Amino acid sequence: MFSTGFWIALVAIAAIVALVALMAATAKPIVRVLRVLIRVDVQNDFCDGGNLAVSGGGLIVGIINKLSRLGKRLGFYDLVVDTQDSHPRDHGSFFDQHPGLAAFTLHVLNGLQQMLWTVHCVVNTRGWQFHGDLDRSAEIVDKTVPKGQDKRVDSYSGFYDNGRDAAEALKAQYPFLGKSTGLAEYIIAEAEKRNADEILIDVVGLAFDYCVAYTAKDARTIVYRGKQIRVRVILDATKAIANKPHEIEAKVKELEALGIEVVMSDDVVNEIHASAFIPYPPMMH
Numbered sequence: 619m620f621s622t623g624f625w626i627a628l629v630a631i632a633a634i635v636a637l638v639a640l641m642a643a644t645a646k647p648i649v650r651v652l653r654v655l656i657r658v659d660v661q662n663d664f665c666d667g668g669n670l671a672v673s674g675g676g677l678i679v680g681i682i683n684k685l686s687r688l689g690k691r692l693g694f695y696d697l698v699v700d701t702q703d704s705h706p707r708d709h710g711s712f713f714d715q716h717p718g719l720a721a722f723t724l725h726v727l728n729g730l731q732q733m734l735w736t737v738h739c740v741v742n743t744r745g746w747q748f749h750g751d752l753d754r755s756a757e758i759v760d761k762t763v764p765k766g767q768d769k770r771v772d773s774y775s776g777f778y779d780n781g782r783d784a785a786e787a788l789k790a791q792y793p794f795l796g797k798s799t800g801l802a803e804y805i806i807a808e809a810e811k812r813n814a815d816e817i818l819i820d821v822v823g824l825a826f827d828y829c830v831a832y833t834a835k836d837a838r839t840i841v842y843r844g845k846q847i848r849v850r851v852i853l854d855a856t857k858a859i860a861n862k863p864h865e866i867e868a869k870v871k872e873l874e875a876l877g878i879e880v881v882m883s884d885d886v887v888n889e890i891h892a893s894a895f896i897p898y899p900p901m902m903h
Contacts, residue, residue, distance in 0.1 A: 649815045649816060650812070650813060650814045650815045650816075651814060651815065651816045651817065651818050652696050652697070652805070652808060652809040652812060652814035652816070652817045652818070653689075653694055653695050653696050653697075653817075653818045653820070654695065654696065654697045654698075654699060654805055654817065654818065654819045654820070655685060655686060655689060655695045655697070655698045655699070655819075655820045655822065656699050656700075656701065656776055656801075656819060656820070656821045656822070656823075656833060656837075657682055657686070657698065657699070657700045657701070657752075657822055657823050658701050658776055658821060658822065658823030658824060658829050658830050658833050659701055659702065659703050659739075659823055659824050659825075659829050660675075660678075660679065660682060660700070660748055660749050660752050660823050660824060661702065661703060661739055661745065661746060661747065661748055661749065661824075662744055662745045662746075662747055662748070662749060662750075663703075663738040663739045663745030663746065664703075664738070664739075664824040664825065665749050665824075668738070668745050669736050669737055669738040669745050670735055670736050670738035670739075672824050672825045672857045672858070672859055673857065673861060674857050675749075675824050675825075675857050676749060676751070677857070678822070678823075678824075678854070678855050678856060678857055679749050679751045679752050680751075681822075681852075681854060681855045681883050682752065682822050682823070682855050683751070683752065683753045684883070684887065685820075685822065685852065685855060685883060685886060685887070685890075686698050686753055686758050687753060687758065688887060688890050688891075689890050690757065690758055692890055692891070692893060692894045693893070693894075694889070694890040694893050695820075696808070696812070697760045697761070697805070697808060698758050698759050698760055699759075699760060699761045699762070699763060699776075699801065699804075699805075700748065700752075700754070700759055700761075700762045700763070701762075701763045701764075701765055701776035701799075701801070701823070701829070701833070702739075702746070702748070702762055702763065702764050702765070703738070703739035703746070703765060703766045703773075703829075704739065704741050704746065704764035704765065704766055704767050705738070705739050705740050705741065705746075705766045705767070705769075706740070706741065706767070706769050707737070707740050708769055709740075709766065709769045709772075710727045710728070710732070710769050710770055710771070710772075711727065711732055711733070711734065711735050711766075711772045712734070712735060712736070712737045712738075713734040713735065713736065714737060716734060719734055720734070721734055721735060721736045722734065722735070727770075727771065727772070728770050728771060728781075728792045728794075728795070729781070729784065729788045729791065729792055729795070730771070730772075730780055730781050730784065730788075730795070732772060732780075739766070761804060763776055763799050763800065763801045763804075764799070765779070765799050766779075768794055768797070770792070770794055771792075771794060771795055773799070774828050774829045774831075774832035774833075775799075775829070775832035775833045775835070775836040776799060776801050776829070776833040776836075777798065777799060777801050777802050777833060777836035777837065777840075778796050778797065778798055778799065778802075778836055779794070779795065779796055779797045779799070780795065780796070781795025781796040782795070782796030782836070783796070784796065802836075802837075802840050805817065805819070805840075806840070806842055809842060814842075815843065816842070816843070816845060816847075816848065817840075817842050817847045817848070818847070818848045818849075818850070819834075819837045819847055819848070819849050819850070820849075820850045820851075820852055820886065821833050821834045821837065821849065821850070821851050821852070821856075822851075822852045822855035822856055823855070823856060824856065824857060825856070825857060825858055825859045826851070826853070826856035826857060826858035826859075826866070826869065827858045827859055827860050827865070827866075827869050828859060830851060830856050831851075831869060831872075831873060834849050834851050834873060834878050835873070835876060835878070837849045838876055838877060838878055846877065848879075849877075849878045849879070850878070850879040850880070850881050850886075851873060851878060851879070851880050851881070852881055852882065852883050852886055853870070853880050853881065853882055854882050854883050855883050
């Protein structure tokens with residue numbers, strides 16, 4: 619004769635087995651996501667006092683550091699990548715390479731419309747260096763990607779030199795247009811190495827309406843395992859050259875129309891904190 623305690627225990631075990639079976643039947647498949655933070659051109663020449671300063675550019679460094687440190691410490695970001703504008707002194711985008719033309723005028727450079735800039739981010743100058751307060755420690759930064767090294771073409775995006783979408787006839791005439799910086803290949807290789815199912819890229823830095831936007835747009839075109847990469851621009855971790863409210867709003871709408879999410883850092887910080895309590899599936903390193 620079995621005791622009452624035995625039957626209670628048996629019922630409890632049966633209930634647990636049924637609950638586990640129900641959870642298994644309704645559980646969503648585990649999706650492993652490689653999460654990448656791209657910090658675009660946070661360099662002295664793009665910050666206040668630099669040769670091509672973006673108003674308030676240095677003010678975003680604290681937000682970028684917070685996202686980077688917290689995201690790495692809590693295991694949210696798998697990779698943090700810095701892009702670095704790295705021009706030779708005679709780069710074709712510089713106004714002084716075109717006698718008689720002023721800075722901030724439009725010109726044609728090897729078949730592409732080109733804004734002529736003041737001299738900036740020349741390799742081995744102070745302006746080329748990263749902002750002094752940006753956390754560049756080995757624990758934070760996984761890779762640095764130089765761009766804009768070819769004097770014949772500008773490179774707004776961290777992924778490709780300008781001209782990637784140029785007509786085939788133009789690219790045949792100027793075969794150096796649209797060359798990869800290697801960033802897309804690096805991210806995809808890391809995702810494959812870690813057996814990620816999907817990729818999320820967050821983009822911050824300078825300037826929102828040029829290099830940040832171009833980087834986000836190119837990231838969105840990358841397909842990994844049959845899916846477009848999910849891309850977010852963290853708006854308050856950027857500053858724009860054209861910074862009037864209607865100009866920023868227009869750029870936000872342009873990005874959103876391409877499927878790029880525009881979010882605020884507080885939302886991402888909350889997501890990072892939440893990930894510490896409900897861990898994401900671990901990535902294989």
